[in-house]
Amino acid sequence: MNTIEIRTVDVVQYIKPLREGGSLPAIVKADDDFLYVLKFRGAGQGKKVLISELIGGELARAIGLHVPELVFMNLDDSFSKTEPDEEIQDLLKFSVGLNLGLHFLSGAITYDPLVSIADSMTASKVVLLDSMISNIDRTFKNTNLLNWNNELWLIDHGASFYFHHNWERWKNHLTRTFPAIKDHVLLERANHLNDASKEIQRLINKDKIIEIVSKIPKDWLEDESEFLTPDQMRAAYIEFICTKLSKIDSLVKEAEDAR
Structure with a gap:
């Protein structure tokens, strides 16, 4: 990797x-x-x-x-x-x-579900990624996708991981799936969810997740009003993503049922 x-x-x-x-x-x-x-x-x-x-x-x-x-x-x-x-x-x-x-992707155009390019495997990966990170903001109303050089590009994941707005109860989210996936802009095109889940499991593991979370500047995690320390927050992000990765089959089923 x-x-x-x-x-x-x-x-x-x-x-x-x-x-x-x-x-x-x-x-x-x-x-x-x-x-x-x-x-x-x-x-x-x-x-x-x-x-x-x-x-x-x-x-x-x-x-x-x-x-x-x-x-x-x-x-x-x-x-x-x-x-x-x-x-x-x-x-x-x-x-x-x-x-x-x-x-900044100069000349990129906002993804339009009626005319824009998005192959099924890519759509399936995006759907499962957004299920894993609980991203509520990739809908027809606000796609947060761009087409640039005939490829699909992802932007704006700021509405993900909404559990971190209440650290006292973050563990309640570990067992939840992601029902909001029914509103996902790419759900209709996500015909390869099983293949995408295998690809995701091949490409990321706990070590990769730890590496990504380690890049968060400590300064962004420091807040005197918070329930957890910065190290505890890092551990929580890691546990959350690893748990979702281990339950990806249930996320696949949920997305398939929603389709």
């Missing part, structure tokens, strides 16, 4: 907000001269969204799906001082430090 390397870059230019996103992500330029979609630690549900984005994106990549490169992005306090829009100004102010960026 390939080792995961996540680069760290500095934001050098704030270009424009993406107002279709509820948390006001933005297109920015980094010191490597590339453009990124920046997800802010100071937005809405904060650092938990960045954690979901990181784990979900790297799991997707590990099972052979296309995901824009994820990078850690340092944001300094100079941007908030020159921003005239008060809402964006506050967002920049509260997001000083380490944020998360996705490589």
